[in-house]
Amino acid sequence: MSPLVSVVLSILGSVGLMLLVASVAIVGPGRLYDIAGELRPRLWNARRELVVLAAVLVASAVGRGALQTVSELFGLRLTGLIWALEGNFVGWLQASFASPALTVYFSWVYVYGYVFLLTFPFVAYLALPETSTLRRLLVAYALNYAIGLVLYTVVFAHGPRNLDVGTSLLFTHNPDVMALTSKVNERTNVFPSLHTSLSVTVGTFAVLTRRTYPVWTPIAVWLAASVVVATMYLGIHWLIDVIGGIVLALGCVALAYRIVDADRPDTGAAGDDAIE
């Protein structure tokens, strides 16, 4: 079995299991049971957002190669500037804290924890009677990807491991994962960190919906923070990429709340006021 296939199967298997457990424990059997009957109208309700997200993902998958070429020819070459600004922060982070146990943990978080973090809110918000949270999440995801793609094209930069600032702990620890990341990402797409921005997006949503899913909030915030640290700990992203990712995430959540209105004032879309 090729490394790619085995990595993908392993992700599907374990994330599927995590989703199952989390759905029962966090969403609860009652709400899950409701989904069965309400699935069709809720998805129909969120059709525009789903189409937009799908369109962005397809455009990203199809156009990435061509945009990469544009980036290589005309993009701003910022690796040197980023390194000049932040220096060996990532190397220092690794030198100060790296341990085999942490490497295992952050490698797991970066691949498995991240996929779970991004997929679970979809289930959780689909289980809510009102679809505005779900639609806002979808719009926020789409915005993250779309803006990320534009920035990837404008900025041509390599990550710290490619400048030998720190080592590539993820790929040295688990080279098979690289078969997957090289398929879904270009190595010059470092600014901003989409791992960071999508995780922070989910974390922000979890905080905003803390009244609905109080158990999920600390889990999501912990996982999101872990992914953010993992991107740097593993030598994949610069601190500046991460800061860019956080700014992008907060901007996208704010925009999503502005674009998608709440369904009805009476439903439990807690914390709507937090952003607006």
Added chain:
Amino acid sequence: MTRHVSRRETLAAVGLAAASAGCLGRARNIVGRDRPSQLTLEINAIPADADPNGIRIARHLAEHLGAVGVDARINTLELTALQRKVFVNHDFDVYVGQFGETKPFDPDALYALTHSRFVAEAGWQNPFGFTDLDVDELLTRQREATDGREEVVADLQRRLCDLQPFSVVAFPDAVTAVRDDRFEGWSSRYPLSLGGLLGLSAVAPDESPESDTGGDNATDSDDDALGEDLRRNETTDESATGVDIDLPDGTDDGDTDDGDTLTLVTTDGRITENWNPIAVEYRRHGTFSSMLYDKLAVADGETTIPWLAADWVWVDDETIEVELRDATWHDGEPVTAADVAFTYEFLRDTSLGETETAVPSPTFRGRSTVVEGTSVVDDATVRLAVGDANRAVGERALRVPILPEAIWRERTDVATIAGMELDTETTEAVVTNNRDPVGSGPLRFVEATAEESVVFERNPDHFLVRGAIDVGETDDGSTAPDAQSGSTDDLVDDLLDGIPKRYHGKPAFDRLVVRVAPSDVSAVQAIADGLADATVSNLGPDAVPRIGRSPDARLVSGRSASFSHVGYNTRRAPLSNPRFRGVLASLLDKALLAEEAFDGYATPATSPLAASPEWVPPDLEWRGDEDPVHPFIGEDGSFDADAAQTALRDAGYRFDEEGRLLAEDP
């Protein structure tokens, strides 16, 4: 005194001065002078995924430059982009790279690299824009000298080391991970050269049930096993074809159990996109090109052996007469003397006189300048006029890939994009990806998926195969080496004369698959997992220990002549100043870099010819831990920035009060 003043302050001062009549002239004298700013240097290097060693040299240099007050910026870019920037556009300050030749080379390689006649040309020829009359003179003299060439070459190296158009850092070992279960005979010196790959032999499938009867007496020696190899290859040829039909996508999955497929992994995906032997941005060492395109002669160990040429004789001091082997192009057309004559004319000017100024090939430039003219004697004989070149230089000129005239003559037009001529300095031939390459070499192109893999197959019409089949047929299955040489001398003479026996009947694989791996670590992992037989690209310190940890993988390493160096664009101030370059050279702690950046798999050096020690004079030999010409400023790995600044001050450079090195022009 030299405090930096903001623009606003300046304007205010000018205003005041203007207000006080009489001072206007003095203000003009001050403001009119250009104020110096900090020197910025951009260091171009490829990312660690593609080359783990080069980026470490770049960082080492950047850190030391920063310490002496230069604003050094590392610019990472993919190898194709780097080579385009440096070799084609000459739009760079400093780059970190490796020389193209992997085997020890004749000093004449320096001719293309440093002669000032090439300053305006694109390609491996003088990318530094280096001009020095003495060097030009020495380069010409070493070409012509027969007696006393050593002295001329020694003087040439001394002059180049003095002037430092580029700084040699170290000669890295070519470190390769291989596994021996499918193919054996990995040469320890150049496992991935033409000779290294052709020298492989398939491991007899002892364990497999269909193991043929000859399997048990097959020995390790390639020569003895020749008959076996051939029959095995003949029979498996057909079975392999059968397998191909069953599994047309055999390149996409991990199934490489077929013993007759040699699978290599590389981090350099360019061979999956471009097969143009003269496209300088896409070639590194030209290994796969040399398997697609035969050269008249190839280097084999210390000697040059006839290859596409059956033989050559020096008719007089200025003419080589080349006799071709009976060979065909991959499309079935015969290789003729006209193709050879065309190739040399074409390499000198790929437009064949159609453009106002010649558009020479960006590669093989040193060699193509040796051959001043050609004349076709008959279909299989061609004469090359080499002027005053001595024997070594003349025979080096035989090592260029011979191209089919019928195909490349169509590519002499100025390159266009959608019908527009963007740049009259280049021809279609230089920029084409050369899809479906037609060469005459031992491998033929089959298919490729960009940035994933490329598949080649053994060329059954190649003289190595045909010549050996002739032997096999008359040999009647008997494998005794003396019987072979006794009864088949005539046939061998016809097709394989002058070719060492270990190449007879080769390659030992039916297919060669080159896969692209995302990094050196995953390349080694692919070897450990049995998904591939050998790694092609450079391996870094993170990858090398993995080889030892996996039981089936083995490390093969040998000294490469492909020296790592820092190249300077001498067209740009202050890099135009040899004194400045001399100080830059002494910012490099070569001994430390060899130890740390290359993890010990490199030897620090001063001279670009250090891989051929017979050419290096004693005063340029690396002794102990110190560079004999531009020793590192500092001790035991710690850099002495103050001493380096003093050296720069002595060379006439100035610093502001914050210790920043000031550029001459803002």
